[in-house]
Amino acid sequence: MRARDLLMEQNVAVDSARREAEMAICARNDFLAVMNHEMRTPMHAIIALSSVLLETKLTSEQRLMIETVLKSSNLLAVLINNVLDLSKLEDGSFELEIANFNLHAIFREVINLIKPIAAVKKLCVSVTLAPDLPLCAIGDEKRLMKQF
Numbered sequence: 001m002r003a004r005d006l007l008m009e010q011n012v013a014v015d016s017a018r019r020e021a022e023m024a025i026c027a028r029n030d031f032l033a034v035m036n037h038e039m040r041t042p043m044h045a046i047i048a049l050s051s052v053l054l055e056t057k058l059t060s061e062q063r064l065m066i067e068t069v070l071k072s073s074n075l076l077a078v079l080i081n082n083v084l085d086l087s088k089l090e091d092g093s094f095e096l097e098i099a100n101f102n103l104h105a106i107f108r109e110v111i112n113l114i115k116p117i118a119a120v121k122k123l124c125v126s127v128t129l130a131p132d133l134p135l136c137a138i139g140d141e142k143r144l145m146k147q148f
Contacts, residue, residue: 032084039080046073068116071109078142101141104129109145 050070058066085094111127118125 028086032086035080035083040077043073043077043080047077065116068113071113075113075145078145082143096140097142098138098140100136100138101144102135103133103137104135106141106144 047070050066050073053066054063054070107127107129111125114125
């Protein structure tokens with residue numbers, strides 16, 4: 001009798017754990033669906049409108065600011081996509097985009113993203129690359145950029 005009661009308790013616990021795991025999977029899937037639609041849609045609008053704005057007559061300062069908004073929006077879009085890649089990690093289909101890229105250009109790009117913000121705060125930003133830093137690197141350039 002005692003063994004049967006213990007087995008029933010264990011079955012109830014296993015069933016409860018299974019339901020909780022299923023609820024967690026549903027919550028994650030709901031979150032990813034919301035991320036996919038509710039965050040991507042406005043982000044694409046910001047990217048598109050910034051691109052259109054760049055085609056208008058702007059002062060050099062305005063152009064620099066809009067370019068920064070556009071670059072930052074693209075980086076944020078990559079970040080959103082990375083969050084959506086969580087499901088790919090779980091099913092084993094996630095892949096890095098490995099390619100050659102210009103490492104020096106990455107650092108220049110990061111500085112260009114930071115400069116307008118620094119200028120507003122009346123700060124000067126510069127970068128000095130070590131002479132032995134290779135020009136090219138191999139890796140996932142987009143994921144590296146989002147780290148900055």
